[in-house]
Amino acid sequence: MRRTQQDRSAGTKAALVAAARELFAERGYQAVPADEITRAAGVTRGALYHHYADKQGLFRAVVEQLERELTEEVAAAFGRAPDALTGMTAGLGVFLDACLRKDVQRISLTDAPAVLGWEVWREIEAEHGLGLLTELLESARANGLIVEVPVPALAQLILSAVMEAARMIAAAEDPAQTRADVQQVLAGWLTSLLRT
Amino acid sequence: MRRTQQDRSAGTKAALVAAARELFAERGYQAVPADEITRAAGVTRGALYHHYADKQGLFRAVVEQLERELTEEVAAAFGRAPDALTGMTAGLGVFLDACLRKDVQRISLTDAPAVLGWEVWREIEAEHGLGLLTELLESARANGLIVEVPVPALAQLILSAVMEAARMIAAAEDPAQTRADVQQVLAGWLTSLLRT
DNA sequence: TTTACATACATACACCATGTATGTAACCTG
DNA sequence: CAGGTTACATACATGGTGTATGTATGTAAA
Numbered sequence: 214m215r216r217t218q219q220d221r222s223a224g225t226k227a228a229l230v231a232a233a234r235e236l237f238a239e240r241g242y243q244a245v246p247a248d249e250i251t252r253a254a255g256v257t258r259g260a261l262y263h264h265y266a267d268k269q270g271l272f273r274a275v276v277e278q279l280e281r282e283l284t285e286e287v288a289a290a291f292g293r294a295p296d297a298l299t300g301m302t303a304g305l306g307v308f309l310d311a312c313l314r315k316d317v318q319r320i321s322l323t324d325a326p327a328v329l330g331w332e333v334w335r336e337i338e339a340e341h342g343l344g345l346l347t348e349l350l351e352s353a354r355a356n357g358l359i360v361e362v363p364v365p366a367l368a369q370l371i372l373s374a375v376m377e378a379a380r381m382i383a384a385a386e387d388p389a390q391t392r393a394d395v396q397q398v399l400a401g402w403l404t405s406l407l408r409t
Numbered sequence: 410m411r412r413t414q415q416d417r418s419a420g421t422k423a424a425l426v427a428a429a430r431e432l433f434a435e436r437g438y439q440a441v442p443a444d445e446i447t448r449a450a451g452v453t454r455g456a457l458y459h460h461y462a463d464k465q466g467l468f469r470a471v472v473e474q475l476e477r478e479l480t481e482e483v484a485a486a487f488g489r490a491p492d493a494l495t496g497m498t499a500g501l502g503v504f505l506d507a508c509l510r511k512d513v514q515r516i517s518l519t520d521a522p523a524v525l526g527w528e529v530w531r532e533i534e535a536e537h538g539l540g541l542l543t544e545l546l547e548s549a550r551a552n553g554l555i556v557e558v559p560v561p562a563l564a565q566l567i568l569s570a571v572m573e574a575a576r577m578i579a580a581a582e583d584p585a586q587t588r589a590d591v592q593q594v595l596a597g598w599l600t601s602l603l604r605t
Numbered sequence: 606t607t608t609a610c611a612t613a614c615a616t617a618c619a620c621c622a623t624g625t626a627t628g629t630a631a632c633c634t635g
Numbered sequence: 636c637a638g639g640t641t642a643c644a645t646a647c648a649t650g651g652t653g654t655a656t657g658t659a660t661g662t663a664a665a
Binding site for chain 1 (some may be wrong): 520522527550556558562563564565572577580590591593597601602
């Protein structure tokens with residue numbers, strides 16, 4: 214079978230990202246040697262260093278794929294809702310659920326900032342999760358739904374709280390109870406922003 | 410000069426922690442070889458692996474020293490205030506200021522969770538910053554100052570938001586403006602908890 | 606279609622960092 | 636001061652990263 218170069222590249226890159234994602238999710242970035250990833254992907258380290266500058270480069274590709282998927286899910290949930298308010302609630306629920314998955318937990322919520330540095334991590338997030346949340350809040354503010362606040366700061370603080378909430382649920386002995394608690398706190402915060 | 414064994418141990422451990430703290434603050438845990446730390450401390454790696462199980466052990470000692478100092482500062486600021494409410498505000502200010510220092514930024518807010526794992530990191534925090542905040546909120550709740558909420562969850566979410574706020578200020582082009590923004594958001598959240 | 610080049614890998618190597626095993630000097634106790 | 640313990644230093648084994656080099660496959664022009 215005769216494949217074009219682009220096909221070859223796309224194939225091995227996809228295989229590398231998929232293998233790396235699984236292994237990183239299970240044991241974390243540091244604990245996984247590059248060699249193990251490439252073997253799982255059916256290639257050698259030569260392929261890795263051909264397509265990516267270094268191990269971090271591959272990790273970044275994994276993070277971006279994850280974020281893309283995640284944002285898409287949340288945006289879809291938001292889109293299905295009749296109005297903005299219920300959409301926000303639905304989006305929060307989907308996001309919280311997604312954040313309970315091991316890959317999101319370990320890769321996005323734990324390793325990403327430390328491995329890539331906060332600058333890069335922020336840059337990535339701004340184009341995905343944070344970007345979406347900012348848009349939603351901004352439009353809510355424009356429509357007079359919420360009080361006057363600096364939306365970018367608000368969005369980022371809310372996002373960090375939501376992420377922490379997800380970590381708490383994942384680590385809790387009683388996830389259901391913890392989830393109820395954090396949702397109560399977060400819901401209270403959000404409703405306090407509503408214009409009376 | 411004849412020194413006791415305890416003195417020797419305490420001296421080298423303090424030197425190691427101090428050297429590690431500086432280097433970790435500047436370049437992060439991963440980028441600093443153990444050998445560089447020990448040289449800066451005037452010993453060899455033998456001393457390190459005698460006093461600590463591994464490099465992580467030393468890092469943990471650094472984190473705990475940092476957290477201890479930080480909590481002490483905040484508690485002192487709180488203690489100087491006439492009442493609980495102004496105390497909370499003063500404490501927040503001191504904490505935000507402290508979080509702007511490079512060592513706190515890099516070691517506590519960036520590396521600690523990834524290097525030690527969230528479990529251990531939480532365990533440490535529970536005895537310091539988070540513990541203090543929880544106590545304060547709990548007493549406020551007991552005195553009927555704030556509404557009925559699950560305090561542990563509230564404390565942890567507030568803390569994560571405050572830490573993110575500190576990171577934002579540190580990374581901002583216009584720190585003063587950013588600080589004003591995040592303080593507005595956080596103050597709004599806190600006042601929304603007050604009983605009317 | 607053959608020749609020349611570029612792309613996609615594999616193999617082999619040099620380097621560096623961690624942790625451990627072993628040796629030695631300082632201290633402590635009877 | 637003799638024996639044992641503690642506090643280190645030195646030497647070594649291991650493993651992981653990144654790079655240099657070699658090779659096969661696809662691509663394009665003569």
